[in-house]
Amino acid sequence: MKIDPKDYQVKEGKQVELKKWPTRVKPFYGSKEDYQKALAEHVEELSSLQSLLYADNHYSLLLIFQAMDAAGKDGAIKHVMSGVNPQGCQVYSFKHPSAQELQHDFLWRTTRDLPERGKIGIFNRSYYEEVLIARVHPEILRAEQMPEDLLGKKNLWEGRYRSIVDLENHLHRNGTRIIKFFLHLSKEEQRKRFLDRLERPEKNWKFTLDDIKEREYWKDYRKSYEACLGATSTRKNPWYVVPADDKKDARLIISRLLLNTLADLKMSYPRADKQRRKELEAARRQLRGQEMGKEDPDVD
Numbered sequence: 001m002k003i004d005p006k007d008y009q010v011k012e013g014k015q016v017e018l019k020k021w022p023t024r025v026k027p028f029y030g031s032k033e034d035y036q037k038a039l040a041e042h043v044e045e046l047s048s049l050q051s052l053l054y055a056d057n058h059y060s061l062l063l064i065f066q067a068m069d070a071a072g073k074d075g076a077i078k079h080v081m082s083g084v085n086p087q088g089c090q091v092y093s094f095k096h097p098s099a100q101e102l103q104h105d106f107l108w109r110t111t112r113d114l115p116e117r118g119k120i121g122i123f124n125r126s127y128y129e130e131v132l133i134a135r136v137h138p139e140i141l142r143a144e145q146m147p148e149d150l151l152g153k154k155n156l157w158e159g160r161y162r163s164i165v166d167l168e169n170h171l172h173r174n175g176t177r178i179i180k181f182f183l184h185l186s187k188e189e190q191r192k193r194f195l196d197r198l199e200r201p202e203k204n205w206k207f208t209l210d211d212i213k214e215r216e217y218w219k220d221y222r223k224s225y226e227a228c229l230g231a232t233s234t235r236k237n238p239w240y241v242v243p244a245d246d247k248k249d250a251r252l253i254i255s256r257l258l259l260n261t262l263a264d265l266k267m268s269y270p271r272a273d274k275q276r277r278k279e280l281e282a283a284r285r286q287l288r289g290q291e292m293g294k295e296d297p298d299v300d
Contacts (some may be wrong), residue, residue, distance in 0.1 A: 003028060003256040009242040010233035016226045023186040024245040028252050035248045039066040042255035043083035050120060054088045057118040057265035061178045063258070064123045066132065067183035068221060069211050070193040071244045073124055076183070080255045081122070090115055093124040102144050106160065107167060108128040117175060119300075127167075128180075128228060131160050135224045136217050161231040168237040178237045179261055181254055182229060183244035187218055 115121030
């Protein structure tokens with residue numbers, strides 16, 4: 001089966017109802033072996049394209065992962081990016097803001113970590129937390145020291161959506177390609193994964209009591225995500241709603257979407273000019289003319 005990006009892309013200006021988006025689809029693999037083979041092929045292709053991205057040095061790629069707890073963000077990043085050269089990839093996880101970060105606008109702490117040209121940046125959670133968790137928990141906004149007259153505005157969230165879209169359009173105009181993944185997990189699957197974390201000692205560290213508390217806000221989070229996805233998915237910087245109840249499927253979908261984006265970039269390896277070719281040829285002749293140990297008696 002072919003993975004079609006259009007099946008998961010949120011169209012610009014479209015109102016989102018997550019109940020209509022599946023959390024599980026027919027698997028793109030027939031067995032565990034099929035999955036491992038397909039993912040390995042994706043990883044190998046990604047490694048090659050990442051080397052080209054790095055050498056071309058004109059574009060950068062920003063991957064944004066957002067989801068409810070236990071949706072598999074960490075695992076997706078680990079498996080999909082397993083073949084990427086660490087020198088060309090940067091991963092950042094944004095959790096509770098520091099005292100310094102609270103003294104700045106909501107985009108400040110993440111813009112400091114945007115990827116350089118030739119590199120892939122990964123945001124495990126991102127500036128979107130400021131229109132998701134902050135909308136569900138208004139006390140976060142109060143901690144940001146914003147003026148009271150701004151906090152009371154009805155269009156506060158629309159203003160933040162507009163700031164995000166403006167930022168992403170600016171980045172696109174300057175060579176950064178952005179892919180935004182919302183890992184769409186069902187509440188029942190989250191319950192099963194939480195139980196798995198509780199019943200397996202080696203996974204206990206992943207669970208906190210806050211995980212249970214946040215489940216009580218499930219409907220509120222869903223509404224926040226629906227509003228956010230609809231307001232900030234654009235043709236150039238789209239959101240993809242990835243069915244996440246099956247982790248293997250989610251990884252195959254994410255890797256395919258990533259590969260498609262890289263393959264569409266006009267990239268090439270740098271070509272040597274006439275002077276550079278002369279320098280390389282001279283170096284080649286010099287190395288071929290050397291015999292090990294004769295020019296340097298200290299060589300072992």
